Amino acid sequence: MDILDSILGGLKLISDPSTAAIMVFGTLCGIVVGIIPGLSATMAIALLIPFTFTMDPVVAMALLVVVYVGGISGGALTAILIRMPGTPSSVATVLDGYPMTQNGQAGKAIGNAVVASFVGTVVSGCFLMAFAPTLARFAVQFFYSEYVAVCLFALAAVVSVSGKSLLRGLVTMTLGMLAATFGMSEVDGLPRFTFGISEFNAGFSLIPALIGFFAISQIMKESMADNRDRLKPGSMVIGPMLPSFSDIYSNIGNYIRSSLIGTLIGVLPAMGGAPAALISYAQAKNASKTPERFGKGAVEGIIASETANNATIGGALIIALTLGIPGDPATAILIGGLMIHGLQPGPQLFTQTPEVVYAIYLAVFFGSIVMMIAMLTLSRYLCRLVDLPKEYFLPILFIVAATGVYSMNNRMFDVGVMVGFGVLGYLFERMRYPLAPFVLGMLLGPIIEDNFRRLVEVDGHAWGLFTRPISLAFLIAAVLFLAFSIWKHQQDQQKSRDSEDAQLENNVAEAEKNL
Amino acid sequence: MSQVNKNSTYDRTVGLCLLVFCALLYWNTFSFKTRLFVELNTTFWPRTILAILAIIGLILVIRGKLTDEVREPISWKSLLTAGVGLFYVVLIPVLGFIPLTIVFLTLSFSVIKQDFSRQALVKGMIIAVLATVVIYTLFGQVMNVQLPGGFWE
Numbered sequence: 001m002d003i004l005d006s007i008l009g010g011l012k013l014i015s016d017p018s019t020a021a022i023m024v025f026g027t028l029c030g031i032v033v034g035i036i037p038g039l040s041a042t043m044a045i046a047l048l049i050p051f052t053f054t055m056d057p058v059v060a061m062a063l064l065v066v067v068y069v070g071g072i073s074g075g076a077l078t079a080i081l082i083r084m085p086g087t088p089s090s091v092a093t094v095l096d097g098y099p100m101t102q103n104g105q106a107g108k109a110i111g112n113a114v115v116a117s118f119v120g121t122v123v124s125g126c127f128l129m130a131f132a133p134t135l136a137r138f139a140v141q142f143f144y145s146e147y148v149a150v151c152l153f154a155l156a157a158v159v160s161v162s163g164k165s166l167l168r169g170l171v172t173m174t175l176g177m178l179a180a181t182f183g184m185s186e187v188d189g190l191p192r193f194t195f196g197i198s199e200f201n202a203g204f205s206l207i208p209a210l211i212g213f214f215a216i217s218q219i220m221k222e223s224m225a226d227n228r229d230r231l232k233p234g235s236m237v238i239g240p241m242l243p244s245f246s247d248i249y250s251n252i253g254n255y256i257r258s259s260l261i262g263t264l265i266g267v268l269p270a271m272g273g274a275p276a277a278l279i280s281y282a283q284a285k286n287a288s289k290t291p292e293r294f295g296k297g298a299v300e301g302i303i304a305s306e307t308a309n310n311a312t313i314g315g316a317l318i319i320a321l322t323l324g325i326p327g328d329p330a331t332a333i334l335i336g337g338l339m340i341h342g343l344q345p346g347p348q349l350f351t352q353t354p355e356v357v358y359a360i361y362l363a364v365f366f367g368s369i370v371m372m373i374a375m376l377t378l379s380r381y382l383c384r385l386v387d388l389p390k391e392y393f394l395p396i397l398f399i400v401a402a403t404g405v406y407s408m409n410n411r412m413f414d415v416g417v418m419v420g421f422g423v424l425g426y427l428f429e430r431m432r433y434p435l436a437p438f439v440l441g442m443l444l445g446p447i448i449e450d451n452f453r454r455l456v457e458v459d460g461h462a463w464g465l466f467t468r469p470i471s472l473a474f475l476i477a478a479v480l481f482l483a484f485s486i487w488k489h490q491q492d493q494q495k496s497r498d499s500e501d502a503q504l505e506n507n508v509a510e511a512e513k514n515l
Numbered sequence: 516m517s518q519v520n521k522n523s524t525y526d527r528t529v530g531l532c533l534l535v536f537c538a539l540l541y542w543n544t545f546s547f548k549t550r551l552f553v554e555l556n557t558t559f560w561p562r563t564i565l566a567i568l569a570i571i572g573l574i575l576v577i578r579g580k581l582t583d584e585v586r587e588p589i590s591w592k593s594l595l596t597a598g599v600g601l602f603y604v605v606l607i608p609v610l611g612f613i614p615l616t617i618v619f620l621t622l623s624f625s626v627i628k629q630d631f632s633r634q635a636l637v638k639g640m641i642i643a644v645l646a647t648v649v650i651y652t653l654f655g656q657v658m659n660v661q662l663p664g665g666f667w668e
Contacts, residue, residue, distance in 0.1 A: 395623035407660040
């Protein structure tokens with residue numbers, strides 16, 4: 001009965017006409033940002049956070065969630081039409097989406113991508129509703145040592161999946177943890193790394209840092225990118241967009257498998273939509289009776305990619321809401337948004353403010369419905385957004401970001417922090433140092449310090465980490481995760497060395513033959 | 516070829532920078548105020564992180580190159596964009612939000628487009644004024660944010 005009351009409470013809040021209008025607007029904003037190459041769902045959420053300061057927490061979180069849904073989905077359009085994924089999540093959609101456009105089947109590709117995005121979001125939303133409360137009830141048993149262990153596990157997971165180098169992931173993760181130590185220590189209220197500057201007492205606020213990291217660094221990158229060779233969708237023939245019944249019916253297994261893959265990968269910290277889409281695409285190809293059609297315009301490929309990348313939304317929200325651990329950078333910003341409204345993600349969110357949790361659930365479904373209707377009816381017009389003159393919108397985005405950050409505390413220092421982190425994010429990206437571990441380090445570092453110091457304060461030692469079963473299980477999982485990724489990394493290196501040797505031997509043999 | 520050589524050492528440069536950075540911050544931790552009679556004081560966590568970072572830095576210095584990935588070139592123009600942004604942040608309390616934003620936007624439009632003709636500047640200024648009015652109305656009027664008025668306020 002309580003659950004039903006909470007669902008009805010959430011539904012009542014969401015169905016308010018003004019809230020519904022804000023959510024429709026948010027979904028459209030997300031789609032638009034997703035479509036424009038270079039701008040991502042993460043950036044859209046980061047830029048919209050300041051506008052939510054004055055909103056009711058329920059409306060604010062619903063808005064941010066629908067932007068997330070719209071942003072992830074919008075990227076498919078440009079991936080299909082101009083071979084340029086609007087967001088990294090749609091990278092696998094390009095493989096079959098663009099060949100279909102070349103074959104004059106752009107409408108069919110877009111229609112299937114939109115339905116797949118809808119199915120992925122809804123299925124993962126169902127998983128979110130089913131598993132989040134259970135995980136939250138489990139997390140109630142957590143004490144200091146469990147929180148430390150869970151955070152260490154999350155950090156181990158994020159470092160393990162951070163690109164080709166484990167060490168680079170470790171560098172950015174540790175720097176993120178270090179950045180979080182600047183300013184007042186939460187445990188004893190004493191300042192650290194303030195260098196005698198009073199503005200440093202408050203440390204680096206999370207939201208300006210995240211906006212800098214994901215929005216300003218992207219603006220810096222895009223402002224000098226040369227897009228003259230980019231394809232133009234203006235004159236393309238799109239054709240009918242509603243997917244046929246046979247396309248949907250023959251892909252039911254594909255939908256289910258891709259939804260499961262997306263949700264599971266979404267749960268893993270910092271994996272995000274792009275790896276989910278690629279893994280799901282590979283699985284769909286393996287399972288297909290006609291794998292040779294993949295890469296040449298197979299609808300199954302588009303469905304696998306788009307279902308999985310959208311399914312990461314529900315998976316990422318499961319651990320973000322129950323444990324406060326972000327599944328990807330976008331959910332890290334959502335967690336920041338929750339904190340701004342005085343809400344702490346974790347089990348207490350489910351007991352103290354269940355209406356917020358249910359509003360988030362319902363926003364996932366609402367956003368996916370609006371997204372599907374908007375994209376099926378407006379795609380012909382939306383794709384023209386690719387031609388938006390970036391020389392105008394990039395500086396305007398900078399001003400919106402700067403004004404938004406300033407409006408948080410009326411402090412210009414925060415705007416400076418935003419620009420500083422923007423430069424850092426830009427440099428990291430150029431040098432192939434991954435950004436996601438930095439964000440997780442910054443978010444989880446204080447939780448680890450806080451809980452570890454309290455654990456030692458209460459017990460006089462830290463053995464609780466190894467004697468409490470849940471904590472020990474997470475620590476073992478963290479070690480296994482790291483060990484597996486080191487082993488896999490070495491295997492990959494060995495493989496590439498072997499292929500280089502084979503190549504060299506072939507070249508030598510060919511040269512000898514020629515002689 | 517020079518690109519490859521440059522890339523083979525940049526992880527080492529990052530490692531060296533990290534070592535210097537860690538040493539400076541570690542030195543700064545001695546100035547932290549601490550509480551008496553606590554198991555772990557304020558310096559514990561930053562020093563732990565700095566120690567880990569220094570070890571990673573040392574490994575980077577020793578190994579030199581971590582992957583064969585080619586680093587994307589750092590565009591000085593992009594850094595200049597951030598520099599101009601920082602300049603905007605510094606000047607806004609003095610010159611105020613409305614005039615500085617109009618000037619900033621007008622110039623940014625032309626710099627990114629690399630077109631400084633009179634026509635482009637006028638078009639840019641019109642868009643800048645419109646954008647500034649919309650942003651000011653949204654934040655200053657709708658959200659009641661006290662935006663910096665500058666020295667003439």
